[in-house]
Amino acid sequence: xxxxxxxxxxxxxxxxxxxxxxxxxxxxxxxxxxxxxxxxxxxxxxxxxxxxxxxxxxxxxxxxxxxxxxxxxxxxxxxxxxxxxxxxxxxxxxxxxxxxxxxxxxxxxxxxxxxxxxxxxxxxxxxxxxxxxxxxxxxxxxxxxxxxxxxxxxxxxxxxxxxxxxxxxxxxxxx
Numbered sequence: 001x002x003x004x005x006x007x008x009x010x011x012x013x014x015x016x017x018x019x020x021x022x023x024x025x026x027x028x029x030x031x032x033x034x035x036x037x038x039x040x041x042x043x044x045x046x047x048x049x050x051x052x053x054x055x056x057x058x059x060x061x062x063x064x065x066x067x068x069x070x071x072x073x074x075x076x077x078x079x080x081x082x083x084x085x086x087x088x089x090x091x092x093x094x095x096x097x098x099x100x101x102x103x104x105x106x107x108x109x110x111x112x113x114x115x116x117x118x119x120x121x122x123x124x125x126x127x128x129x130x131x132x133x134x135x136x137x138x139x140x141x142x143x144x145x146x147x148x149x150x151x152x153x154x155x156x157x158x159x160x161x162x163x164x165x166x167x168x169x170x171x172x173x174x175x
Contacts, residue, residue, distance in 0.1 A: 001028060001035055007042035010144055013129030016082070022132040023140065030139040039143035044068050052093070054124070054146045065138075067146035074151045081150030083127035090170045093122040093153055118156035125149040 006028040012018060023029075030036040044050055051071025057064040075081060097117025100107055107115075127149025130136060141147055 003038035003042040006039045036139045036142040077154045079152040081125040083125040083149040087126035089124045121154035
């Protein structure tokens with residue numbers, strides 16, 4: 001598996017006139033987490049620089065995954081993102097005021113919260129590079145940067161606490 005070849009394929013699938021296939025060709029598919037990350041980084045080497053990260057988990061017990069987001073695909077609200085699909089995710093984004101460099105001991109929840117400078121509403125356009133995106137394996141989705149298409153970021157809120165999100169309600173209206 002060549003990370004650069006897989007990245008070139010996925011970048012080509014981002015073109016508005018690309019003819020999408022059902023899946024990543026077998027010879028380009030990642031077979032490990034390291035393969036998927038290598039494809040992400042090869043993609044960012046072309047699309048970059050990295051402007052943020054998409055981090056999430058399928059449920060509360062699942063291990064989180066992360067995908068880099070190209071700065072070129074991030075817009076401030078009001079913003080427009082072009083995507084082939086009409087899949088949008090209402091999310092909360094965080095901007096860090098302090099770095100959390102790698103270390104042997106995991107960071108505590110308090111340390112992470114203290115490092116965050118602001119939160120903001122975000123809307124992510126999901127734009128898979130495949131027609132059969134519902135049947136993709138997790139490593140292909142990760143290699144495809146989480147099927148990210150673009151991100152619109154709202155105004156930052158500096159005075160926030162995690163408790164705010166327990167009762168948060170979101171209304172998404174599509175015209």
